[in-house]
Amino acid sequence: MSWYLATPIILPFATAVLAFLFRNTPEGRYISVAGSIGTLIAAVILMGQVLDQGVVAAQMGGWPAPFGITLVADYLSAVMVVITAITGLAVAVYSIGDITERMDQLGFHALFQVLIAGVTGAFLTGDLFNLYVWFEVMLISSFGLLVLGGSKQQLDAGIKYVTLNLISTILFLSGIGLLYGMTGTLNMADLAGSVDRIQDQGTLTVIATMFLIGFGVKAAVFPLFFWLPASYHTPSFAVSAVFAGLLTKVGVYALIRMFTLVFDTDVAFTHTLLLWIAGFTMVTGVLGAAAQTDFRKILSFHIVSQIGYMVLGLALFTPLALVGAVFYLVHHIIVKANLFLIAGVAQRISGSTELGAIGGLYKGAPFLALLFLIPAFSLAGFPPLSGFWAKYVLVKAALEVEGWIIAGVALAVGLLTIYSMTKIWGQAFWKPHPEGYVPTLATLPAGQKLALMTPITALAIMTVLIGVFPQPFVSFAETSAAQLLDPTLYIETVLRLNAPLDAITAPATALPEVTQ
Amino acid sequence: MESLIAIMVGVLVATSVYLMMARNVLRFIFGLVLLSNAANLTIFAAGGLTPETPPLIAEGADTVVGAANALPQALVLTAIVIGFGLFAFALALVYRTYQNLGTLNADEMRIAEPRFESETKAEETSK
Numbered sequence: 001m002s003w004y005l006a007t008p009i010i011l012p013f014a015t016a017v018l019a020f021l022f023r024n025t026p027e028g029r030y031i032s033v034a035g036s037i038g039t040l041i042a043a044v045i046l047m048g049q050v051l052d053q054g055v056v057a058a059q060m061g062g063w064p065a066p067f068g069i070t071l072v073a074d075y076l077s078a079v080m081v082v083i084t085a086i087t088g089l090a091v092a093v094y095s096i097g098d099i100t101e102r103m104d105q106l107g108f109h110a111l112f113q114v115l116i117a118g119v120t121g122a123f124l125t126g127d128l129f130n131l132y133v134w135f136e137v138m139l140i141s142s143f144g145l146l147v148l149g150g151s152k153q154q155l156d157a158g159i160k161y162v163t164l165n166l167i168s169t170i171l172f173l174s175g176i177g178l179l180y181g182m183t184g185t186l187n188m189a190d191l192a193g194s195v196d197r198i199q200d201q202g203t204l205t206v207i208a209t210m211f212l213i214g215f216g217v218k219a220a221v222f223p224l225f226f227w228l229p230a231s232y233h234t235p236s237f238a239v240s241a242v243f244a245g246l247l248t249k250v251g252v253y254a255l256i257r258m259f260t261l262v263f264d265t266d267v268a269f270t271h272t273l274l275l276w277i278a279g280f281t282m283v284t285g286v287l288g289a290a291a292q293t294d295f296r297k298i299l300s301f302h303i304v305s306q307i308g309y310m311v312l313g314l315a316l317f318t319p320l321a322l323v324g325a326v327f328y329l330v331h332h333i334i335v336k337a338n339l340f341l342i343a344g345v346a347q348r349i350s351g352s353t354e355l356g357a358i359g360g361l362y363k364g365a366p367f368l369a370l371l372f373l374i375p376a377f378s379l380a381g382f383p384p385l386s387g388f389w390a391k392y393v394l395v396k397a398a399l400e401v402e403g404w405i406i407a408g409v410a411l412a413v414g415l416l417t418i419y420s421m422t423k424i425w426g427q428a429f430w431k432p433h434p435e436g437y438v439p440t441l442a443t444l445p446a447g448q449k450l451a452l453m454t455p456i457t458a459l460a461i462m463t464v465l466i467g468v469f470p471q472p473f474v475s476f477a478e479t480s481a482a483q484l485l486d487p488t489l490y491i492e493t494v495l496r497l498n499a500p501l502d503a504i505t506a507p508a509t510a511l512p513e514v515t516q
Numbered sequence: 517m518e519s520l521i522a523i524m525v526g527v528l529v530a531t532s533v534y535l536m537m538a539r540n541v542l543r544f545i546f547g548l549v550l551l552s553n554a555a556n557l558t559i560f561a562a563g564g565l566t567p568e569t570p571p572l573i574a575e576g577a578d579t580v581v582g583a584a585n586a587l588p589q590a591l592v593l594t595a596i597v598i599g600f601g602l603f604a605f606a607l608a609l610v611y612r613t614y615q616n617l618g619t620l621n622a623d624e625m626r627i628a629e630p631r632f633e634s635e636t637k638a639e640e641t642s643k
Contacts, residue, residue: 140601150616160628162609166552167536167551173552173556180563180587
């Protein structure tokens, strides 16, 4: 068994247990940071293995594929695991300065680490039912994080978040059941071959649509995104940053995985549907943001609009479009998590996230203003930041297949994104504070300032680096897209592992002993 | 047998959709419970239904013949356990919300998303 596939999942779980035991003492938060560093190292080791071999797989419990649960990492999974670990570490450090002692005692770090484990598990699993289980791990810990503290706002948001996500999970589960009924397998690599042999392709498309809706709710695409702007602005900033960075992206990842590997039998229908969804998601998200006047609410609506770009990459279904989708995923997680972290600092020093009630941040905290400009302009797609390359590749892919309208929509939405970002800039940073004082970072205690600013600075530097040196990331995304479009290596790596014959016969010989 | 289960799933889904249309959040949660049971029955039926045929491998044979696939039943079991945990949480959340907000009417739950700025200000001043 390959240990390097399991460690990025086991480490956060172990950290969660330790952090829970030490939740009443300050050590708990440092255990969480140490665990996150460990997870990042494990993720980088996994990435090294994937770069070396292309696709790595391991069978949990020694049951050969397609009978047991497979953990598998291709380029896309590996990069998502690394980026999850980076976000996890950034938020763990940030939460030292952001999370109150009371929330520590309520078990914030334990829930947070379980969330990271759930997200990582969802990226690494090669088994459909196991994916459902990881979704649940992720969901239950996100429920806890969302309502932790129990303010009226959070409870109100929690109801909407919990109920709508539960419906999507149930749809996903029914889809799994029906797909298993038709194919007799849950292993994704095995499914890829099995779905082609199904006589009744129409029913398969219906099941594909069930998955599309189930994952669509998670990814917050039009018209299923209403839970997101209702809830993401209510929890603590560390929580909303990790939600904004990771949770919807798990939905996008699941969409990309299933609709390249398994549901590629009726591309004309499913991917055209995805294209419409992508267009409407981009437009409604950005228009929703334009109507808002709260720092975090604007950012929440922008998550929705950016999800549209990633779905667009999947919908176009060309190599270049998938390159754009993968690049966009990676860039977006860093940028979005960072913007929420910055919103947290802005709220802390100027007193609110409501844009009318704050101001003067440029005068008082020019460093924070600079750190805001980097991810904000990257989100809007200014060259030479990471968002520019992501949008450039996607628009080029759309033009290549002569999708003039969707390319126009993507560009127009980019323009409107600039409108929202300049609105935040003008209101929060440029105009003087309505109460007359100048908010500065100096009001924060030194230790807290360090904990808050270090992750923001690190993530901003990463955004710039991806923007200035996009070549390695693009070529990585190219390999990743090639693997997605031609999953032969993925399938072979997963299924070839039945090779040791004794492993197959072992359970069969064990059975009579049980019955005796 | 399958068609009986199929009809049952249909009735359950219809009932749950009706319940979820209600303004009362508690009714919505009950609808969710029914919907999740409908999903479990779907998986159960997807594995095939064979009364009085235990899925045991006959001596000397390699495979089970004529019996239902036992795997979906294991999946249903897992799904029931997970669903139970989630609904315990959802019920606790609804109860806590009722305690704090004093209402279970979804239309009145506008604290996280106030309708209009002016309206909330008007409410505040009237209080």
